[in-house]
Amino acid sequence: MTIRFTEDHEWISLDGDVATVGITTFAQGQLGDVVFVEVPEAGRALTKGKDAAVVESVKAASEVFAPVDGTVVEGNQAVVEDPSLVNSDPQGAGWFFKMTLANPSQLDGLMDQAAYDAFVEGQH
C-alpha cells in the first residue's frame, strides 16, 4: 500500500486497484472544525487537479481536488453524516472517496511522506 500527497494537502492511498483519498492531518488543522463535507457520487469521472469534493469549516471553505485521473467508486457517507471524522481521523475514517486510477503512473509525480513532511515544514 503506497500513500502519496499533493501540494493541496490531499492524500491518496492505493490498495490493489482502488485508491482512497482524503485531506491530511495538516489540512484539517488549518481548516478548523469541519462542519460540512460533500463527496462525489460513484461513477463520476475525475480529472487530476480538478474539483472532486468540498470541505467546509465555519469560517473557511475548500475544494478537494482529485490527486490523479480516474473514476469514483464510492463517496464516504460517514463523513457526510458526521463531518467531525475529518478532524478526529483525517487519514483514516475521515476519508472522502475511493477511486480507480486511469493512469497509475500519475502517482509517481506526487510526494511521499518524507517529501510532504518537508513541504509542510516549509509552509510555516
Next chain:
Amino acid sequence: MRYLPLTEADRRDMLAAIGAPSVDALFGDVPAAAHLTQPIAGLAPHQGELQVERALSRLAARNVPAGSCPSFLGAGAYRHHVPASVDQLLTRGEFLTSYTPYQPEVTQGTLQYLFEFQTQVALITGMDVANASMYDGATACAEAVLMANRVTRRNRAVLSGGLHPHYRDVTATTTGVLGVELVTLPADPKGIEDLAAAIDDKTSCVVVQNPTLFGHIADLTPLAEACHAKGALLVVVVTEVVSLGLMPSPGSMGADIVVAEGQSIGNGLNFGGPYLGLFATRDKFVRQMPGRLCGETVDADGKRGFVLTLSTREQHIRREKATSNICTNSGLCALAFTMHLSLLGELGFTGLATLNHAKAVQLADKLAAAGVTVLNQGFFNEFTVQVKGDAAALVDTLAAEPILAGVPVSRLHPGQADLADLLLVAVTETTTEDDMDALVKALGGTL
C-alpha cells in the same frame, strides 16, 4: 459642525503624537494633481438642523402623500397601517445603529429577531426555512431563478405573464449576464395562460406570481405537479404578503422556492425603498440559498443563543464561488416586519387579510354596480378594471382632484394597445367607504 467632536487643540495634540506636521501630510500618498484645493463647487457651508429641515420640508411638501387622499395604488407596493409601536421601537439606537451581527455575544438582539423573522416567513409561506432578507421582492425573484438553476443544473426558466414586469426585468437583467434562457409568456390580463405547456426537460423552474399582477389567484397545485414531473422547481412570487393571511400558502400548494415583497408588513411606501425581499425554500435546498442565515446554538455556559451560520455559501468566505454577491440586506426592514407581524399574531394577520379582501370585494361590487367592468373572477385585495379610453390619462386627470385612482397597466406594460384601458385597483384596510365612493363616482362618470 455638530457631528465632529474634535477641537482645534485636540487636532494639534494628535498631530504632535503622530509626528505629522499637518493633516495634509497624512494624505501624502495622494498624487499631487489629485488634491482638491478648491471647496466643493456650489455646496453651502455647514447648516443647522433648522435650516436643513426647512429645505427638505419644502421638497416634501411638493409631494402628495398617499394617505392624504383616496388612494388605490398597489402593483407591488401597498399602503397599510403600521402600528405606532413599530416605528417607536425601530428607532431604538441599539437596533438602528448596530451593524451586521459579526460579534454574536453583543448582538443577540439582532440575531434573535432575525431568527424570529426567519420563522415567521417560513410559517406564512408554508416553507421549511427562510433567509434573513434580500433587497426587495424583485431581486429575490432573480436570485430564486439562479438558485433553481443551481439545484437542477439546468438553465431555462419560464416566467408567467402574470409576473410583475419589474420583477421580470430585474430577473432578465440579473440572469441575462450569466446566459440564462428565459421563456417569458405574454401579459396575461385575463388569467388564462397555460404555464404547464411551457415546461420541458430543460426547464429549471417556473416563476409564477400569486395573486398575479392583474390580481388573479390560482390553486398552484397542478402547476407544481407539472413542474415536478419534469424535474423543474416551482418558484412562487408574492408581491402583497398580506394575502398569505387568507390564501392557501404557496408551500401547501407545492412551491419549492417562495419569494415575496415584505413591505406591506411594518414598512411604509417610501417611494419604493427601502423594502425587503422574503426568500423561503425547502430544507433540502438550504445550502443553495443566497443571503444570510441565523441559526440557534448554545454559548459557553450552555445557554441558548443565536449566530450567523452556513456562511460558507456567502461572498466573504466563498468569494467568486459564493451563491450570491449579496452582503448588506434589509435588516431593519425585517425588524419592522417582525414587530408588526408579532403585534398582529394569528388573529390579527388573518383578520387583516380578511378585512383587505372584504373591502376589495365591496369596492369591486360598487364599481360593477356603477357599470365599470372588473376583469377578475377571484382576487385578493387588487383587481383589474377596464375604463373607457386611456387609463394613464384618466389617472393623471384624477390626480389633480386628488384621487390616486390606481396604477395604469400601461405604466408597467407600455406600448401594448390592448392593455391601455386597464387599471389596477388596490384596496387595503386604510381604504374608507368614502374613498371607495369617490373612486366609483370618478370611474363611473367616465362611462
Next chain:
Amino acid sequence: MNTQGRKTTPDAESTAGTDVGTFTGHKGLVHEEPLIFELDNPGVTGVDLEAAPAVASRLGGLKARTGIGLPGLSEPTVVRHYTRLSQKNFGIDSAMYPLGSCTMKHNPRLNEKLARLPGFGDIHPMQPQSTVQGALELIDQLAHWLKTLTGMPAVAMSPAAGAHGELCGLMAIRAALQARGEGNRTRVLVPESAHGTNPATAAFCGFTVDAIPAEANGRVSVEAVKAKLGPDVACIMLTNPNTCGLFEPQVKAIADAVHAAGGYFYCDGANYNAIVGRVRPADLGVDAMHINLHKTFSTPHGGGGPGSGPVVLSDALAPYAPLPYVVHGADGFRLVEHAGEVEGDAQPFGRLKAFHGQMGMFVRALAYIMSHGADGLRQASSDAVLNANYVKARLQDLMSVPFDGYCMHEALFDDRFLKDTGVTTLDFAKAMIDEGFHPMTMYFPLVVHGAFLIEPTETESKATLDQFIGAMRHLAGKAKASDAAHFLAAPRYTPRRRLDETAAARKPVLRWTPPAA
C-alpha cells in the same frame, strides 16, 4: 408626612459577591427573553381592526387559510419583548464601534425625522409623477452632489447596497464592452486584498476572476497590474483607499495602464469616506464607483441593512446606466422607466430593483450632506484620517504594524505581537468587548495574518480614543505578560458568552419549531 426613613448609603455587605445567580435567570437590566413563539397566548392580538364588511369571499374557489402558527401577543408584551432584545445589542449609540471598512459613524437623528415626513415616507412609487415632483427633485439633488463630490458626469441611483452597486458597475462595463464589439473581454482583475463582494460580483456578472498579488507594502503595484493585462481583460476592481487602510499611490498609473489596454477601472468606494471633499475619484481615472450611503453619508446600518449604493459613472459608461432614472423634463422632473422612453445616446442595460432606489436612504444622505456642507464634509474626512493615525501612532509600539507610514481612515495591525502568547486575534477581540468596545474588523483583509482593522471614524472624541487606546495597551500588555486565561474566558460580561458556531453549522436549526407534544 412620611416619617419612615430608609438606608441611603451602601453598607459593607453590598460590595461582597458579584454574581450569585438569580431565581429568574435575569441579571438586573438584562433579561433572559424567550422567543415570541414561546410567549404565545392564543386568542390575544396587539392590533385592533375594524369589522370587515359582510360580503361573500371571492377567492376564486380557494379555501380561506387557517392555522398558520403565528403566536398571539398583546401590545405591551411585544413592546417589552423587543425592548429587551434591543438591550442585548451593541450600537454606535452605545459606544465606540471601530469596525474597519464598515464606517460606524454617528447616525444623526435629524435624518431619521426627515425620512419620516409623509411627503417622503408616504408616497407610492407608482404615483402619477405630477404628485411626486419634490421626491424626484430630491433624487436629482442628491445625484447632483454625488456627481459634484466625485467629479463624475453621471450616477445610477437605484442600487440597493454596495454589492448591488458593484453589480451595476460591472453590468455597465459589460454593456459598454459589448457595444464596442469586445464582449470577449471576460477577465476581471481583483487584488487579493479586495472585499469578498468584488470577486463574488464579478462571477455573478459572468466574468472570470484573476487575482493580483499584494505587494509587501500593502499596495497594488502598476507592474503587477500590467503583468496581468491583456486583450481579454474587462476591468480592474480596485478599492481605494484600499482595505489595508492605505491610499494607492499608483492608482492613476494603474488606471492609465488599464485604459491603455482597453479595460475599465471599477473603484470599490467602500472607503470613499476617507477622501470626500479632498480627492475626486474622477481625477484618479475611475470609470465606475459605488458609494455606500450607509457608510460615507451616515445612513444607519440597521443591524445589516438596508443600505444604498449609487454608482457614479464616467462618460464612457454613462449611457448604459440602468432604468429607471430621473431627467429634467419640459414641465418638471420625469422618471424614465422603460427602454422605449429613452432619449439621446442612452442604452440602459436593464433594471436592478423593483422601484426607483432607496428613497429613505436618499433623504438621510442629502440631509447629512447639507448639514455638513462643503467645509464639514472635508473636515469629516480629515478628522477620520487624523483619528486613525492617532490610534496607529499610539499603539504601534505595543502592537505589530504590517505596513509603516501614515494610514488613511483605518489603522491596520497584525497578530505578530501575539506570537507565543496563546492569544489569537479572536480572543483579543472578545476581551475588548468586556472593556466596553465593539471589536475592530478581524481577520480581514486576508493578506495580513490575524488582521485587526480599526476604523475609529471622525465622530469619536479624543477622550474616547484615549480610553480606547488605554484599553488596547492594557490588553496588549496582559497578552504579553502571558495572561492568556484572561482572553480565553472573554467575554464575561455580555448577555451571552462565546457561542458554539461549529454546532450551529453542523446541525443547522434555522427556525423555531413547536416542541413535540
